[in-house]
Amino acid sequence: MGEVDVVSDILSAAMRAYPDSDFVQSLSHQYLVRGSLSKRQLEGLYKKAERIKELPHNKLATLEALILKRPKKYKSPLPPSEPLYKKDEVVGKLIDDILLKYPHHKRVVYFLSKYQSNEPFSTTERAELEKFHKLLIK
Numbered sequence: 001m002g003e004v005d006v007v008s009d010i011l012s013a014a015m016r017a018y019p020d021s022d023f024v025q026s027l028s029h030q031y032l033v034r035g036s037l038s039k040r041q042l043e044g045l046y047k048k049a050e051r052i053k054e055l056p057h058n059k060l061a062t063l064e065a066l067i068l069k070r071p072k073k074y075k076s077p078l079p080p081s082e083p084l085y086k087k088d089e090v091v092g093k094l095i096d097d098i099l100l101k102y103p104h105h106k107r108v109v110y111f112l113s114k115y116q117s118n119e120p121f122s123t124t125e126r127a128e129l130e131k132f133h134k135l136l137i138k
Contacts, residue, residue, distance in 0.1 A: 006062045007031060007042070010049050017052045024048060039070040085118045091126065094133045102136060 011031055014024045027045055031037055037045065046063050049055055095115055098108045111129055114121070121129070 006059050007037065007045070007066070010045060010055065010059055010063055013052055013055050014045065014048050018048065021048070039067060039072075042067045042070070083118070085120055087115065087118065088121070091115060091121060091129060094129050097137050098129075098132055105132070105136075108132060 008031065011024070011028045014021070015028055018024050023044065027037060027041055030041070042063065046060070046067060049060055049063065091111075092115060095108060095112050098105060099112065102108070108129070111121075111125065114125075
């Protein structure tokens with residue numbers, strides 16, 4: 001017993017109803033080549049087939065069931081963007097402590113400008129800042 005191919009039947013009815021439609025022709029060609037259509041293509045075919053008067057309602061209902069059976073694709077929202085560089089609060093505290101006691105310390109003023117412009121500190125610069133803090137404050 002042969003299977004009933006509803007999509008093929010609807011495509012051939014649509015080709016007869018809309019012989020000049022590029023959309024229906026491309027759907028028909030793609031169905032012949034690939035053997036299936038995507039969910040969106042089936043939805044477009046359904047919209048065209050709704051306007052065909054001589055098409056039986058049971059075939060439209062079967063096409064609608066095929067469309068509903070297909071999984072719906074959802075796009076997940078983009079993750080929130082994070083800044084490239086997060087300010088290290090410990091470094092900011094060290095700089096503030098030193099500049100409160102020695103406001104014109106050239107190297108620490110340089111570190112402050114670097115900190116305010118969100119430039120990352122190297123490990124040697126961070127060690128140097130911690131050394132200054134240890135020597136000058138404690």
